[in-house]
Structures are given as structure tokens and as C-alpha cells.
Amino acid sequence: MDTIILNKGKDKAAWQLHPWVFSGAIATVEGTPKNGDVVAVVNTNREFIAYGVYNNGSRVAVRLLEWHPDRIPDENWWRLRIQKAVQARAHLFVDGFNTTARLIFAEADFIPGLIADRYGDYISIQVHAAGVEQVKDIVIDELNKLLQPKGIYERSDLKSREHEGLVDTNGLLSGSMPPEFVDIIENGIHYQVNIIEGQKSGFYCDQRENRLLTAQYVKDKKVLDCFCYSGGFTLNALKMGAAAVTSVDSSALAIETLHKNIVRNNFDVTKLTAIQSDVNKQLRAFGEQEEKFDLIILDPPKYAPSRSALDRASRAYKDLNRRGMMLLNSGGLLATFSCSGAMDIDTFKQVLAWAALDAGKEIQFIRQFTQPEDHPVRASFPEGEYLKGLLCRII
Template identity: 65%
Template sequence: MVSIILKKGKEKAVLQRHPWIFSGALQNVKGKPENGELVTVYAYDDEFLAYGYYNNESRVAIRVLSWDQEILPNEAWYRKRLQAAFNNRKHLINADNNTCRLVFSESDYLPGLIADKYADYLAVQILTSGMESLKPVILDELQRLTGAKGIFDKSDIGARAHDGLAATEGLVWGTLPPDFVEVKENGIKYNINIVEGQKSGFYCDQRFNRDLLANYAKGKRMLDCFSYSGGFSLNAMAKGAAEVVSVDSSALAIETLKKNIILNKFEGIKHEAIQSDVNKQLRIFKEAGEEFDIVVLDPPKYAPSRSALDRAARAYKDLNRLGMHVLKEGGLLATFSCSGAVDMETFKQIIAWAALDAGKEVQIIHQFTQPEDHPVRISFPEGEYLKGLLCRVY
């Protein structure tokens, strides 16, 4: 096995069990490992540190798998990790919930692997060369654990390019999912399009947050921005919302949302679905004097990296300022960020700036986070990406 020596002082993060070793920390590579190959990592004084897989095209040169010299990651090791991830989530799958995240990358000790369960189908994202080399083992074990009818590869995002990998998408096991797969979350049915939908097809990281916010919606008028397939909209309808307005720029999202309303027999509830840019639509609402009791802002990732933080902060501030302008006095703003580069304290500061610009007073009455199938590994805080605030705005 190829040995890699770290520069003096660069062993600290590894000893603290952080799973990333950056290329700048490498002193010497004893050999010519292929991308995705397992290597042994040593400190500058030749002390064993860890095993991990290597990539010379990525800023993260080594993704650590094991810190125990006696435990060499092999096929059995990967299968055991997958089994642990599945067993830790089995209790989440029941009559009211048949969708969840089964594997969450570094947080489940499997860097670069994401797997989501949607009823009888799985969607996977394999984002690193190390996981790519283990793809047959991963797919076999996931199918064995879940009995999935089909596994669809959604590894079509830019993250693979960081490891020198081309985007991939398509069926990799079993039968192709139908145009719409019916899943249940919080007892609500969703027809989702795994093949053509965004990312893996459905965002199950808001499961608890959707249910919690819906408890405030009875008899209220709610605006759901970036509504996608209707998670917040449908939960509010189920809990007795008087009216819901859903806005998304995607025609497929709006079409899917309308199908989901029919699927749940919510046609009798007043609802309007608008295909539009959210910021533009919020300005239209403001100019028209429209007001809502609840406004939900759940935008896509504005800060994919720390280098984009300043630009993202401005985008979040403008969005929330506009959202505050269409709230009734004392209304509720549920605002989210799924950017890992934006921590909760930074997000609170952004909301404070937005309130100042909008001339509003804000009380934080709840802090949202990601559910247990998106665990945060204590030595990998980067896994804590979803944060949100429930604010009362005056």
C-alpha cells in the first residue's frame, strides 16, 4: 500500500478525527497511487495516523476511513458501514413515512456516498473516486438491505468534477422507476419524479420542520416560496390552512405539486400555484399590497463554498427583506439556509440585517435543524448544513 507522509503540524486534524486531509498537508507520496486507491497516512515522524483513499485532482487529497491500524477498510468493512447506517434508520420507516436518507456521506463514515430511499426505489449519489471504485459493492449491499426494486444513479452534480469524475445518471440496478413514485412523509402522499427531479428527487431533510410549522397554519394564509413538490404547502393544508400560495420557478415542480394536491384530496382548500422567480414574485406581492400570516423561504444553496459567502449573504438578506415586507403584523417567517458555509450565527446576523433594512422587529421563536437521518458527526461539523429560524415579525 502506498504511504503518504504529512508535513509537520498537519497531523492535528487527523488526530482529531476530521475525515479530510487537504493536498497542502502532504509532504511526501511514496509511490504513484491511482485516484480512489487506499493509502496509509503517516505523520512527519512516521507515526501511523490513518487509512484513507487518495485523489490527486481534488483539493481534499485524502478522505480518511479508519484511524485504527488493525482495521483495514475492505469490502466487508464497507458492507458493515452500510449495514450500520441502514439499521440506525429502520425505525424511521413506517406506514406514515417510507422515505428517508439512508447514507449521509462523511457523517455515516462513507465519504462521498449519499443514498435516499423513496418507497421501493433508491437514488444514489457517488461523488468521490474512492466510492466510485466500490460502486458494485455499494449497490449490491444497498439492494440486499432494502430489497429495492430499482436503484437510480443521480451523480450528475458538479461535486464529482472536484475528483476528476464525469457526471453520471441512469439506472444502475433493477427496474427503472416509473414517471412518478408515490412516497409518504408525515402521512402525506407525494408523487415524485426520481429520474427528472432535482438532486435525488425529493428533499426529506425538512420532514420534522414541515410538520412543526404546519401546527401554526390552521386558519392562516401561507406563502410557500421555493415550494418544489409542495412539502410545506401540503403539510399546512393537512393541518387546516385557510389558503396556501406556492411559488417555484420550475414548471416540473409546479406540475408535481398540483398532482400531489389531487393525490391527497386537498382540492377543496384554497390554493394558488405560481411559476415564477421568487424574488420577482415577492416584489409583485408587495406592490399589490398582498399580505400573508406565514411566509416560508426555503431557497437552494446560495453558498456552495466559503468563497461565495459574501455574495450569498447579500442574496439571503435581500430575499428575507422581501419576505418580511409581505407579512402581516406579527406574522411568522420560516426562513432556511442549506448552505454549509453559512453557520447559524452568521444566518442570524443576516436576518438581523434584513430586518433592519425592512424596518421590522424580529423575535426568534424556534430554531430549525436537519433530522436524524442527516446526522452531524461531531468531528465533522461541515455535515451540519441545514439551519432555519421561525421568526415573529413586527
């Protein structure tokens, strides 16, 4: 096995079980490992630290897998990791209540570079790293053995693949092609999910618990759901007795899918106003029309993909939330989220405080949201904690 020797003083994170070794931490590469090959990582005294997968074209030059010298990452190792990840989520699938969840969450499950989501009878995967690309056949075979899905579809059209020297790959990997819309159930609500063309891997199952929590506050309320996608928060609000829901998204496919989901669940379509529009533009329009709401949900895309983008993203989050706060009635609620890993919860609170000040409002934080258990956070990899949210009351 080829060996990676780390610079003196640059091995601390690896000893502490952090899964990333950056290229600047490497002193010497012994051998000629190809991208995706398993390598041994040692310190300057040649003491074993871990096994990982190598990529000389990526800033993360080694993604560490295993810290026990006797457990070499061979085919059986990969299969056991997949089994552990899938078995840990087995209790989340309840017939008639929930048929979707994340099965594998990359570094959190010791399988860096792999995302796998279950949507009813189908599985959607995303491969971010060359190491997983090397063992993709093993991954597919093991998922088939464990879950017997009707089909496994790949949605590896990710910017991160470019840094790994990988081209975009979309297509069927095994079984039958998913239909245009796959029927899933989340929180007892049916959704039509487009695995082939939908956002991310088809759906945002990381908001499952937050949708249910937010819906506790909607009865007889006028609700605005921004960046609604296929209606996760909207449908929960209608189920829990909202008086009216206005849903906004820039995607025509999202609005089309939302309408399908309303019909699929036999919800009262007269309570829904669905608008295809840029959210910031629409918030400005609502302000000019002097519209007011009792509860507003802001679930925007990732504004800060890296720490270098945090200042710019903070300004965008502040402006978005300021506009939302100005549309709320006194005593109204704002459920606001950030899926930017670079934005920690304390910074997010500060951004909201600035937004409230600019809006001339005073707010209370009454609930904190996070990602659900199928998106766990490894203690040694805090970067895996990306989703955070706050429920704010206008006072």
C-alpha cells in the same frame, strides 16, 4: 499499500478524526496510488494516523475512512459501514406514515462521497468521490441485500465529480427502472417523486421534521410557500388547516408535481394558488399589489457553496428575507432557511436582523430549525451541519 506522509504540523485535524486531508498538508506520496485507491496516512515520524482514499486531482487529496490500524477498508469494511448506516435509520420507516429517508449521509456515516436516499420501493444514490466509484458494485449489492428495493437509480450529475476526475453518470444500476413518478409517504402525506429528473436525488427529505413543525402554526392562516418545489411545506399546511396557500417555484416540473400531490391527497384544490415564477420577482409583485400573508416560508437553494461566496450570499439572503418580512401582517410568522454549510446559525441570525432593520420591522426568534436525524452531524466533522432555519415573529 501506498503511504501518504503529512507535513509536520499539518496532521492535527487527521489525529482529531476530521475526514479530509487537503493536498497542501501532504509532504510525500510513497508509491503510485491511483485515484480512488486506499492508502495509509502517517505523520513525519511514520506513526499511523488513518486509512483513506486518495485522489491527486482533488483539493481534498485524501478522504479518511478508518483510524484503527487493524481495520483495513476492504470489501467487508464497506459492507459493515453500509449496514450500520441503514440499520440506524430503520425506525424511521413506518407503513402509512413515512417511507422515505436518507440512508447514507457521506462523511457523517464514515462513507465520504456517497449519498443514498430511499423513496418507497426505490433507492436513489449520488457518488461524489472516486473512492466510492471504485466500490460502487459493493454498495449496490449490499443495499440490495439489506432492503430488496425494486430498483436502484444513480443521479451522479454533480459539479463535485469534476474535481474528482469523474464524469456525470445517470442511470439504472440494478432492478427495474423507476416510473416517472414514485409514490412515497412523508408525515402521512403522499408525494409523487420524480427520481430521474427531479431536483437533487428526487426530493428534499432533510426538511421532513421542519415541515411538520411549521405546519403547527398554519390553522386558518394565509400562507405563502416560496421555492415550494413539489409542495413539502404546502401539503403539510393544507393538511393542518391553512385557510389558503400560495406556492411559488420557478420550475414547471415542480408546479406540475405539486398539482399531482394535491390530487393524490384529496386536498381542497380551491385553497391553493400555484405560481411558476422567479421567487424574488414574485415577491416584488406581491409588494406592488400590497398583498399580505400570515405565514411565509422561504426555503431557497444554496446561496453560499463555499466560504468565499458567503458575503455575496449574505446579501442575497438579506434581500430575500427583507422582501418576505414586508409582506407579513403584524404578528405574522416567517419560517426561513439556509442550506449553505458556510452560513452558520449566528451569521444567519445577524442577516435576518439586518433584513428586519431594512424592512422597518422588529422580529423575535421563536424557534430554531435544523436537519433531521437521518442527516446526522459527526462531532469531528462540523461541516456536515448545513441546514439551519429560524421561525421569526413580526412584532
